[in-house]
Amino acid sequence: MIELIIENLDDMDKLAHTITTCYKPGMIICLDGDLGAGKTTLTQFIGKHLKIEDYITSPTFNIIKEYTDNMEFYHMDAYRLENSDDAYDLDIDRYIYSDGLFIIEWADRIRDILPDYSVYINIVFNIEDSMRKLSISGKGKYYDCLLEELKNNENFRN
């Protein structure tokens, strides 16, 4: 597990950049943390570094949003799902086994159906100083890449 302190939006942007250096088609990023933790913000920064030109907005009401102009970029908010059966109704395998990037907010809701090579990022938000504590976990090539990239990265303290 990797633990990081994200002090501000600039740190979040830098982390997003580091994440995109580990991007390869098929990558899945799972974001958990309370409302306002920064899940959508992190997704927006990741999109920016992957040159997604459309403005990425929270998919709470659409549940899954697709951005496919220059790559397959899928953004899901599982908040309103009861369980993984609801996800199958959305044809979720299409996104899980895509040739792009699949980012899921509130991924804990459907964790049982996500591949073990998914990268899990949990954000704990301290409302008083607006600092975020991030825990990143997972296994497989995407997580291993992040572990390597973040280990020697001066931008983050932990």
Ligand SMILES: Nc1ncnc2c1ncn2[C@@H]1O[C@H](COP(=O)(O)OP(=O)(O)O)[C@@H](O)[C@H]1O
């Ligand atoms: N690292 C950060 N530092 C300061 N403000 C942040 C940070 N991350 C997110 N925010 C702000 O917190 C608010 C809520 O973030 P959002 O990404 O919508 O949270 P979530 O998707 O987890 O509900 C936004 O106004 C955003 O600008």
Ligand SMILES: [Mg+2]
């Ligand atoms: Mg959100």
